[in-house]
Amino acid sequence: MRKLGRRKFVKLVGATAAVSAIAAPMIGRAQAQAGKKIVFGGSVPLSGRAAETGLNVHHGYQAAIKFLNEMGGVEIAGEKYTFELRMFDDASDPARATTLIQRQIDEGVDFYLGSFGSNIVLPTAAITERAKKPMVQAGGGSDQIFTQGFKYVFGLFPRATRQFISSVEFFKSINPKPKTFSVIMTNDAFSKTQGEGAIKDCKAGGFDLVESYQLPEQITDVSSVLASVRAKTPDMLICTTHDQNSLLITRQMIASGTNVPLLYQTLGPQLQTYRDTLGKFASAICVQIYWDERAPYKDKFFGTATKFAEYYRRNDQRPLAYHTAGGATCIVLYVHAMQMAKSTKPDAVRDALAALDVETVYGRVKFTPEGDGDAILLGPAIGQVKSGKVELVFPASAKTSDLVYPAPKWTEKS
Amino acid sequence: MTLILQTIVDGLVLGGLYSLAAIGFSLIFGVMNVVNLSHGIIVLIGSYLSYILWRTLGIDPLLSIPLVMVALFGFGYVYQRGLIQLAVDRSSLLASMLVTFGVALMLRNVLVLIFSPDFKSITPSWAFNFFVIGPITVDLVRISALAASLVLLCLLALVLGYTHMGRVIRATAQQDLAARLCGVNARHVYGLTFGVSAAFAGASGAILGIVLPFSPPDEAHWTINAFVVVTLGGVGSPSGALIGGLLLGLISTATSQAIGPAFPNAMMFLILVIMLLVRPAGLLGNAFSGSR
Numbered sequence: 001m002r003k004l005g006r007r008k009f010v011k012l013v014g015a016t017a018a019v020s021a022i023a024a025p026m027i028g029r030a031q032a033q034a035g036k037k038i039v040f041g042g043s044v045p046l047s048g049r050a051a052e053t054g055l056n057v058h059h060g061y062q063a064a065i066k067f068l069n070e071m072g073g074v075e076i077a078g079e080k081y082t083f084e085l086r087m088f089d090d091a092s093d094p095a096r097a098t099t100l101i102q103r104q105i106d107e108g109v110d111f112y113l114g115s116f117g118s119n120i121v122l123p124t125a126a127i128t129e130r131a132k133k134p135m136v137q138a139g140g141g142s143d144q145i146f147t148q149g150f151k152y153v154f155g156l157f158p159r160a161t162r163q164f165i166s167s168v169e170f171f172k173s174i175n176p177k178p179k180t181f182s183v184i185m186t187n188d189a190f191s192k193t194q195g196e197g198a199i200k201d202c203k204a205g206g207f208d209l210v211e212s213y214q215l216p217e218q219i220t221d222v223s224s225v226l227a228s229v230r231a232k233t234p235d236m237l238i239c240t241t242h243d244q245n246s247l248l249i250t251r252q253m254i255a256s257g258t259n260v261p262l263l264y265q266t267l268g269p270q271l272q273t274y275r276d277t278l279g280k281f282a283s284a285i286c287v288q289i290y291w292d293e294r295a296p297y298k299d300k301f302f303g304t305a306t307k308f309a310e311y312y313r314r315n316d317q318r319p320l321a322y323h324t325a326g327g328a329t330c331i332v333l334y335v336h337a338m339q340m341a342k343s344t345k346p347d348a349v350r351d352a353l354a355a356l357d358v359e360t361v362y363g364r365v366k367f368t369p370e371g372d373g374d375a376i377l378l379g380p381a382i383g384q385v386k387s388g389k390v391e392l393v394f395p396a397s398a399k400t401s402d403l404v405y406p407a408p409k410w411t412e413k414s
Numbered sequence: 415m416t417l418i419l420q421t422i423v424d425g426l427v428l429g430g431l432y433s434l435a436a437i438g439f440s441l442i443f444g445v446m447n448v449v450n451l452s453h454g455i456i457v458l459i460g461s462y463l464s465y466i467l468w469r470t471l472g473i474d475p476l477l478s479i480p481l482v483m484v485a486l487f488g489f490g491y492v493y494q495r496g497l498i499q500l501a502v503d504r505s506s507l508l509a510s511m512l513v514t515f516g517v518a519l520m521l522r523n524v525l526v527l528i529f530s531p532d533f534k535s536i537t538p539s540w541a542f543n544f545f546v547i548g549p550i551t552v553d554l555v556r557i558s559a560l561a562a563s564l565v566l567l568c569l570l571a572l573v574l575g576y577t578h579m580g581r582v583i584r585a586t587a588q589q590d591l592a593a594r595l596c597g598v599n600a601r602h603v604y605g606l607t608f609g610v611s612a613a614f615a616g617a618s619g620a621i622l623g624i625v626l627p628f629s630p631p632d633e634a635h636w637t638i639n640a641f642v643v644v645t646l647g648g649v650g651s652p653s654g655a656l657i658g659g660l661l662l663g664l665i666s667t668a669t670s671q672a673i674g675p676a677f678p679n680a681m682m683f684l685i686l687v688i689m690l691l692v693r694p695a696g697l698l699g700n701a702f703s704g705s706r
Contacts, residue, residue: 046531047522047526047630047631051530051631052531052533052629055532213675214674215676220428221424221428221667223420223424223428223553223556223667224420224671225670227671243533244533247533247535247627252553254542255541255544255553255556256544257546257551258551279537281542
């Protein structure tokens, strides 16, 4: 083997350095031409109390990013862009979420996706608002998010007090028509405002309030509330509680023989875990459903809601929930807005989002001037659990099954 | 009248659960002066172990209690001898608080990794049954949980009162120097105490799993509850934990019924503050050994 002499070594190193110096900018330019990258930042609960639905939202984000990148990216103002998701686990903790968002603002991330839970979305939206960076989210419906004059936050859900408009229409359509209702809510930003909205709208709809119960955010026992429900039984028991609390309430209702003609929970029964836990007892419980994969929505990127569901299931083991579709739609909305604005500048994208009116896998999306979802277009349909699945029972145009009312007693279900 | 009776029954049933969940915490606090901030996570490990046994082998959660207790006794013993004792030896008792807090955080994330953050529920075939006595409705799950709690608390009282191990644990709690002079291996006793505590925390976890849906972040709730129960009832004795738990259950349901369902936590902490001011040793307890 020939030895490498010192002079030859120096020449070799010099030549390599020169070639590198000339080629490096060219390589950089070639990479840029192959596709620019848009980063979506934010936080989401991957652990903590809100993690179950937080994971659903996050898997929706991931599915959309993967799909769009597999397409080779999308063209915006004549240039091809791919996407990167930079989400961090906020552990269902608003304080931690705000720190994470502030750090990303400092790092120069321009576009944000929402966390899950109004208590987290609200403080994080205040930070992105101050920095004039848009946030599109499918996890916060509290009125406080949309009534503080924020211009840069957009939510797929109508604000909480408007989420009951379609529900009241549903209650009115029931035959025989229920007359009275009680509400169980917890003391958190979403549940409380939604519960108050439910009371206001149901009263306006001609229903009489029997009792409203406000519980702490984390509950371990509702026996005294249920004793009161048994003593003064309403026709409808409306629970504006989060998933785990809804399950606890239902379990205790079953195990204490607390029957009502209609049990209506805004969150909980949409989850497979909830339905699996209760088995046949879950039948006839009603739930707000914001999306169903059988809906005939057309989407520029995924094709249809059904095709989105098929794509998701091919790539992900986690059961598909409406929050997943909502998460994916947040990304799709950004892309629509960027294409419409022909720009990736935050201000231009914000203006395009505000003016957006497009059909997506999630349905037709249009925001109110305050940034929440249009209550008519994006308001919930009503589902009822039947044989372990959620069937749509309202509105009539979308229904997949007839409503069972009054619900059989728990003992009849067993 | 019916509502008052129902409130009392509900309160006692809930209190039984609180008592069992707190007894392990009480023992460790009383004997070793260690505020075990990983207590809640050990309760949850019990829930998950029982869940696994129920899902994979179909073992009824109440029957799985002995298995869970054995497993967690071993875990507790090793945890104390391998980690907490080291922290106490090398630094102060405060270090043991930090260590247990750190362990709780780590174990919480391990549970998330293994079981996902989705909530779980143990629902044996009898989980939704109930019976009615006159105007009072009694949930079978909760009454079984109360019965199991009482049996286990009596068992612990017997172990502490009448066995050699119990006598040694009590002696060490009262005066560890004197116990050492009498030939007691205090380190081994600390390990045993931690093992017994973990076993009872695990048993309460198995029972709580039938009553409530659970997920890893719930651990903090059970640590705080245990702290309140122990402050109310007194440190280091099963009867103190029983009284503290039952009182807390009654306070919780009565507040919910009389003032409003939003206020049980506020009332719980108000009573905690009052107890700390008026009777820091608790209703039945001795002052914990660190304060003597």
